[in-house]
Amino acid sequence: MSALIEFQGLDKFFGSNQVLKAVDLSVQPGEVIVVLGPSGCGKSTLLRCLNGLEQAHGGHLRFAGRELLDSKTDWRQVRQDIGMVFQSYHLFPHMTVLDNILLGPLKVQRRARAEALAQAEQLLARVGLADKRDAFPRQLSGGQQQRIAIVRSLCMNPKVMLFDEVTAALDPEMVKEVLEVILDLAQGGMTMLIVTHEMAFAKAVADRIVFMDAGSILEQSHPESFFNHPASARAQQFLEKFSYVETMPKKTVNKETL
Numbered sequence: 714m715s716a717l718i719e720f721q722g723l724d725k726f727f728g729s730n731q732v733l734k735a736v737d738l739s740v741q742p743g744e745v746i747v748v749l750g751p752s753g754c755g756k757s758t759l760l761r762c763l764n765g766l767e768q769a770h771g772g773h774l775r776f777a778g779r780e781l782l783d784s785k786t787d788w789r790q791v792r793q794d795i796g797m798v799f800q801s802y803h804l805f806p807h808m809t810v811l812d813n814i815l816l817g818p819l820k821v822q823r824r825a826r827a828e829a830l831a832q833a834e835q836l837l838a839r840v841g842l843a844d845k846r847d848a849f850p851r852q853l854s855g856g857q858q859q860r861i862a863i864v865r866s867l868c869m870n871p872k873v874m875l876f877d878e879v880t881a882a883l884d885p886e887m888v889k890e891v892l893e894v895i896l897d898l899a900q901g902g903m904t905m906l907i908v909t910h911e912m913a914f915a916k917a918v919a920d921r922i923v924f925m926d927a928g929s930i931l932e933q934s935h936p937e938s939f940f941n942h943p944a945s946a947r948a949q950q951f952l953e954k955f956s957y958v959e960t961m962p963k964k965t966v967n968k969e970t971l
């Protein structure tokens with residue numbers, strides 16, 4: 714099978730700071746990749762290069778067999794195939810849920826309203842928000858807004874979805890409802906690159922874990938093998954930080970300092 718996405722020797726600099734160092738990564742159609750790594754290691758930059766929000770400086774980046782690192786690339790066109798959802802939802806506050814979702818399909822893709830509307834309603838039902846179609850973003854919880862942001866992206870019929878820490882800004886009780894939507898997409902065969910700090914979710918959803926450190930991919934492995942036997946010392950240290958939270962000793966309170 715030929716790869717849907719291919720990063721090959723990808724370099725990215727911010728000034729003299731090299732934040733991606735000859736990154737190689739191939740993603741097959743239907744594959745779910747979870748990118749892990751310490752803060753600042755380049756995870757967001759990797760995703761942002763793929764939909765043209767950042768410009769890579771060297772190497773190759775192919776999508777569906779086409780080279781994207783080309784001055785002729787029409788990123789507006791490419792972004793219709795590559796949906797991206799961020800930590801903040803960026804819904805338009807003055808527009809209803811439905812109008813937010815239909816903006817891209819109608820204005821960018823110039824699709825017929827009835828057809829786009831039918832798809833929007835179907836997607837809203839899929840994420841459990843059919844009754845919110847006429848609500849405004851401010852009337853929704855963070856978890857509901859994030860699910861709408863996902864629907865808005867899906868309604869463009871992307872070939873791949875990128876998720877960059879989409880639950881990081883949510884209250885804990887809303888994290889699950891958003892992660893369940895992504896799990897559902899994985900089961901439906903959507904190709905995805907996911908950056909997350911939710912380790913149990915990463916283990917459940919990923920076909921492959923990609924571990925990055927300081928702009929390089931240090932390992933790419935099956936989730937079982939990554940979480941049970943990380944190959945690199947950096948990955949071991951990274952995972953220890955997460956397991957520490959679970960095994961954190963009960964704090965003894967010194968009453969005299971209260």
Ligand code: ADP
Binds near residue numbers: 751
């Ligand atoms: P991660 O998502 O893994 O936390 P990022 O991709 O956001 O990491 O950042 C990688 C590195 O690039 C960091 O050192 C960060 O400070 C730097 N960086 C990210 N965005 C910019 C920018 N717009 N200008 C300058 N440096 C940036």
Ligand code: MG
Binds near residue numbers: 756757758877
């Ligand atoms: Mg980031």
